Amino acid sequence: MVIGSALPVDDLSGRVALVCGGTGRIGRAITRQLAAGGASVAVHCHRRRERAESLLTGLKKDQPGHLQSQRHIVVAGDLASVTAAHAVVREVRDKMGAPPAIVVNAAHPETGPAATDQISDSHLNAHIDGFRIHVNVCRATIAGMRDSGAGRLILISGALAVRPFPGLGVYGAVKAAANAFSRTLALEEGSYGTTVNIVSLGRVEYEDGTQAFDPDPRYEALDKITRMRMALTKMATPADVARTVSFLVSPASSAITGQVLYLAGGEAM
């Protein structure tokens, strides 16, 4: 089965997955990949519901006959609020059963880089909300996940947690916090059969060759050095991220927990 550009790489049939933040370019690729593997997907959105609905229409259109039991839904909510996070997870559980696989891709809205002397309270709060999203989704889901005995939590993070870049101090700090939180959770939940892993992205290149943002020209030399440190010649694409997530959702990854997998072309090791 091919859904959009996604080819199945793992057998996920019978699995239910909630993709938090399914409307961005990376979230859409993850959603398509999991659906192509046979999973039923709850596509979460915050503000862009129409995007989530159109993604859902595409998934249903591409669904082959032999996977008619596959069922996808859209759920919406501001995950920076723990009440909303519980409501989203409850809705998925009521409509699809307790989701044993959760992908936390949602992040703060576009804020762009800001050097420390330019950091506003709204910039800081938006990023801290990004961290809240990670924590809220985890605390809303782990009780139900324990029941499944084989839960999967995958958190999308950033290489800026370990490799700083000017203007991205708060972003890197909240990603480092999310990493520390997730690895602690891996220790706490391992005995219940739940794995918790982090997919940490360097700069992602979209299919049209663009990237999320261009760095400040003052740091062009540093940007060049970062690229020179890459072992691979190509940056990761949303499809690369999606295939890695699919593996971590699949039974093939059952022995992996508490790990940070870098998709950064080797520039962060």
Ligand SMILES: NC(=O)c1ccc[n+]([C@@H]2O[C@H](COP(=O)([O-])OP(=O)(O)OC[C@H]3O[C@@H](n4cnc5c(N)ncnc54)[C@H](OP(=O)(O)O)[C@@H]3O)[C@@H](O)[C@H]2O)c1
């Ligand atoms: N793009 C990159 O180069 C890059 C590099 C390193 C790491 N990452 C990480 O990869 C992940 C995805 O990045 P992206 O560039 O694809 O992001 P994006 O396009 O900006 O999408 C962000 C997603 O988060 C959702 N969201 C925003 N605020 C929310 C809130 N308060 N509650 C719930 N959901 C909320 C959005 O939902 P709506 O659209 O419905 O509002 C959207 O689905 C993020 O964790 C990001 O930090 C990206």
